[in-house]
Amino acid sequence: MRHLAPRALALIAAVTFLGACSGSSDDEVRVPSLRGMAVQDASTTLTAKGLAVQVSQPSVQSGEDQSCTVSDQSPAADSRVEAGTTVDLTVTCATLSQGKEPEEAESTPAPAPEQVGAASVEAAFASSYGWPEDSHWSAIESFSDRDYPRITVVTTLYDKVENAEEATGICNAVASVLSEDWTGVYVTAGEGGPFLAECARP
Numbered sequence: 001m002r003h004l005a006p007r008a009l010a011l012i013a014a015v016t017f018l019g020a021c022s023g024s025s026d027d028e029v030r031v032p033s034l035r036g037m038a039v040q041d042a043s044t045t046l047t048a049k050g051l052a053v054q055v056s057q058p059s060v061q062s063g064e065d066q067s068c069t070v071s072d073q074s075p076a077a078d079s080r081v082e083a084g085t086t087v088d089l090t091v092t093c094a095t096l097s098q099g100k101e102p103e104e105a106e107s108t109p110a111p112a113p114e115q116v117g118a119a120s121v122e123a124a125f126a127s128s129y130g131w132p133e134d135s136h137w138s139a140i141e142s143f144s145d146r147d148y149p150r151i152t153v154v155t156t157l158y159d160k161v162e163n164a165e166e167a168t169g170i171c172n173a174v175a176s177v178l179s180e181d182w183t184g185v186y187v188t189a190g191e192g193g194p195f196l197a198e199c200a201r202p
Helices: 004-023 037-050 119-129 163-173
Strands: 028-030 052-056 064-074 080-082 086-099 141-146 152-155 185-188 195-200
Touching: 028 152, 037 052, 037 086, 037 119, 064 119, 119 141, 119 163, 163 185, 163 195
Parallel strands: 052 086, 152 185
Antiparallel strands: 028 080, 064 086, 141 152, 185 195
């Protein structure tokens, strides 16, 4: 058998290495923002995205009702992880003692919309329009509350003129599911990219 030249061996090794490192990112999932959400809603959102849930919450004495919301999460919002990854939720609970009316019990003020994040808008849009399963909305990558009180929709679109019709359609659709906490929508070309469209809440 002929021996391969050192240069040929090096080339084969490089090709093998590149092939091993070129795994598909199709199984990656973007972790949604869950802070301020009710635990059940947060769990439903994660399950819908193919992620597992682990909840850590303080103990509550028997005989008391509790209202629990997510105060922290790991991995952080907008992280990209493999499908099936477990998201750890840290939970804060407000207790309502037996015999008290809810309005008389001590409670934690409701979180502001910016603390709730974009997850509520994302969930509403998914429920109303079938995203991300519906390929009609395949250009939508994620939702962000960085421009609150406007929700920002991050897309794979890139040209304000060429993609004007599609960007406007996305803008109007998302605006139709906004609650009164939001004033409108921005549609951007990628994360932190230029605005392609903007519209107000109807």
